[in-house]
Amino acid sequence: MSGDLSLADRFETERPGLRAVAYRMLGSLAEAEDAVQETWLKLSRTDVSDVKNLSAWLTTVAGRVCLDMLRSRTSRREDPLPEQDEQVRLPDPVVTQLGRADPEQQVLVADAVGIALMVVLETLSPAERLALVLHDLFDVPFDDIAAVLGRTAVSTRQLASRARRRVRSATPAADADNARKSDVVNAFLTASRNGDFEALLAVLDPDVVARSDGGTLLPSILRRGATDVASQAIAFARFAAHARLVLVNGTPGVVSFAEGRLLSVMSFTIRDGRITGLDVLTDPDRLTTLGLTA
Numbered sequence: 001m002s003g004d005l006s007l008a009d010r011f012e013t014e015r016p017g018l019r020a021v022a023y024r025m026l027g028s029l030a031e032a033e034d035a036v037q038e039t040w041l042k043l044s045r046t047d048v049s050d051v052k053n054l055s056a057w058l059t060t061v062a063g064r065v066c067l068d069m070l071r072s073r074t075s076r077r078e079d080p081l082p083e084q085d086e087q088v089r090l091p092d093p094v095v096t097q098l099g100r101a102d103p104e105q106q107v108l109v110a111d112a113v114g115i116a117l118m119v120v121l122e123t124l125s126p127a128e129r130l131a132l133v134l135h136d137l138f139d140v141p142f143d144d145i146a147a148v149l150g151r152t153a154v155s156t157r158q159l160a161s162r163a164r165r166r167v168r169s170a171t172p173a174a175d176a177d178n179a180r181k182s183d184v185v186n187a188f189l190t191a192s193r194n195g196d197f198e199a200l201l202a203v204l205d206p207d208v209v210a211r212s213d214g215g216t217l218l219p220s221i222l223r224r225g226a227t228d229v230a231s232q233a234i235a236f237a238r239f240a241a242h243a244r245l246v247l248v249n250g251t252p253g254v255v256s257f258a259e260g261r262l263l264s265v266m267s268f269t270i271r272d273g274r275i276t277g278l279d280v281l282t283d284p285d286r287l288t289t290l291g292l293t294a
Contacts, residue, residue, distance in 0.1 A: 025066035027091030070126035128163035200230035215283025
């Protein structure tokens with residue numbers, strides 16, 4: 001019994017890191033929790049007395065669980081690709097109040113895993129995603145990843161390299177200074193509230209892309225270009241009685257409310273002081289699970 005308790009304690013120590021692995025693999029907080037629980041079940045049924053590095057073993061097991069979940073999701077075709085047929089599917093955001101440190105959430109969104117990067121990860125094949133996430137973000141050796149995929153280490157390395165190129169081409173380097181990004185987001189928020197079209201154009205990149213995920217109840221929206229995005233921002237601001245700055249996946253974002261109900265979570269990609277990407281979650285079902293209040 002004491003051995004079981006010791007193993008459970010060790011697993012709880014690893015839980016935040018395993019949740020981070022699963023979130024990057026699945027883009028869903030609920031599914032990430034399911035994957036972590038499945039990893040615990042596998043651990044509890046396995047003799048790990050000869051395992052020298054339990055953390056590495058658990059990371060690999062969690063990766064295998066997530067791989068199976070991704071393959072099952074793909075075979076069911078229940079989730080559209082991020083911009084397939086104008087349908088938009090955004091990953092779950094991790095929202096943190098400004099000035100409030102949450103160690104578990106910090107682990108969850110470490111390594112600058114923003115919404116824009118998560119969107120690109122959604123376009124990778126399950127095998128590509130596993131190879132990239134485990135190796136590049138969690139330093140798992142290619143030999144270990146290859147065993148999960150049933151491939152050689154060489155082909156697994158090539159898989160990760162191909163995925164890395166796709167991610168880099170789709171997510172150019174963005175501004176890293178959160179204070180400066182907060183200024184840009186505040187300028188966007190103020191201009192939207194005031195209906196100041198010219199001020200919005202000044203803060204938006206000419207080729208900005210805005211994606212809105214409304215789930216099954218609300219239509220998805222994909223807009224391109226500063227003029228179209230600015231018009232939509234002003235129209236949406238009229239419905240939001242209250243909006244405030246927060247951190248979304250570790251970078252400045254906005255949550256909006258109307259009559260005490262959460263309307264949206266906005267995540268921004270900012271480069272050279274201008275907004276190049278705007279990802280908005282408006283799905284009421286998923287917003288409810290975030291537990292945010294005005």
